[in-house]
């Protein structure tokens with residue numbers, strides 16, 4: 001039969017062929033990936049459709065929408081009995097073993113040479129191709145620099161954060177005291193502000209406001225996300241051939257962005273070397289407090305010559321943008337929606353707290369003042385719990401050649417991926433009473449009660465337990481920043497950043513309440529931010 005182009009039969013056949021080719025391609029991909037996936041011990045139960053060939057095809061597609069239910073099922077059926085189970089591979093994510101709470105400490109206690117967080121990140125994020133150069137994630141020196149420097153320098157960078165937040169919020173929300181201005185919460189407000197604040201800490205004021213630099217950093221973070229979706233659709237044997245082509249994207253955005261960071265890095269290297277050599281011209285010079293200086297100083301102290309190459313430092317700014325911007329924006333997005341859909345008295349209480357502490361501390365933000373914002377701290381932490389961003393936020397890969405045996409007696413061979421389920425814990429009534437309710441002051445009530453006690457009354461209180469209710473204190477039941485020695489080192493910065501930003505917003509703007517909280521939609525193992533606008537009007541003060 002002759003097929004005439006444009007005829008019904010022709011179109012029909014073409015669509016059929018495309019469909020059949022796609023189906024064959026997916027079947028081959030799933031089969032090849034299935035063959036090369038780590039093998040999990042036979043005695044482990046699986047959720048979803050199980051572990052057979054046909055099950056993995058169903059898991060692959062249906063996991064897209066059903067993963068959340070599978071995790072909840074496994075949590076109730078196995079974790080409550082102290083047993084681990086396997087979450088099957090779904091689009092973008094490999095099969096992983098979910099470890100029950102009773103084995104959590106065992107998992108965290110294993111050295112990196114047995115269970116490695118870095119290797120798990122390298123695999124999940126396609127570190128071989130999606131991060132400019134594989135060395136960036138293979139040897140994540142930027143993480144070491146952040147662990148070592150960020151928290152200890154926070155106090156010193158507060159004034160910079162305050163200036164950045166004030167300027168950026170005003171730029172987005174305007175100064176009109178009459179009319180409300182509508183802004184899209186994610187695209188205009190948070191993505192207009194958070195990349196600048198984060199990069200102020202990473203590369204300083206002159207670069208963090210440069211639109212071209214920001215555009216390329218955002219494009220880089222999206223390249224990593226595209227890689228996340230693209231690589232699982234490719235049979236693994238093709239990765240070495242197509243991966244280098246894909247990697248042109250992140251490389252391109254890095255090259256475009258480094259135009260702005262390289263001159264600063266080179267100058268900083270020279271300045272710091274001259275300062276160290278007691279050059280009299282540098283007697284009064286002080287290195288700016290940012291990632292560039294921390295990175296240089298740490299590499300100099302540790303004799304890491306590779307990490308002193310300007311190009312390497314410029315590259316390391318990229319994975320840090322990836323680690324910090326979307327995570328912070330998603331957290332802030334959920335928190336603002338939760339706060340603005342709560343009773344209006346919640347915003348009033350947060351405004352009162354912020355204004356009082358700001359005035360008590362001489363109309364400035366101090367480390368101590370930010371730490372005393374119990375209500376705001378609690379409102380954010382409660383949102384991290386209530387509107388959980390991802391099903392699990394901890395991942396480890398078995399790297400010990402001989403594997404490792406869990407307290408349950410299960411032997412995990414080399415290559416297995418382990419995780420700890422956060423979503424079901426955050427929504428377990430045994431852990432959090434009324435787990436379905438957003439209770440903004442869930443974590444601050446006891447702290448405030450403590451503050452109003454007499455010294456005698458305070459003596460009878462378990463202060464350590466009280467301190468654990470802060471948003472930066474990770475634990476078995478607060479995993480929004482992970483837990484253990486690889487818990488997020490950026491969380492102290494995030495707490496400062498969000499408190500300064502929300503306080504500024506509530507103190508200086510009226511914001512219309514959001515009438516109904518949009519439902520959280522889950523895709524695979526992550527929740528998708530709903531599209532929400534806020535309406536803000538500058539308050540007329542004094």
Ligand code: HEM
Pocket residue numbers: 117118142143146198320323324325327328329331393394395396479480481482483485486487488489490491493494
């Ligand atoms: C609200 C915002 C953030 C959230 C929710 C978040 C969440 C997390 C989580 C869950 C982990 C642990 C991953 C694991 O164990 O597998 C992590 C690690 C990390 N985060 Fe964050 N993060 C945030 C912001 C930031 C910021 C602002 C920075 C840096 C400036 C940062 C830098 C890092 C680094 C370097 C690691 C790797 C630590 C290691 O493996 O030792 N994060 N983050």
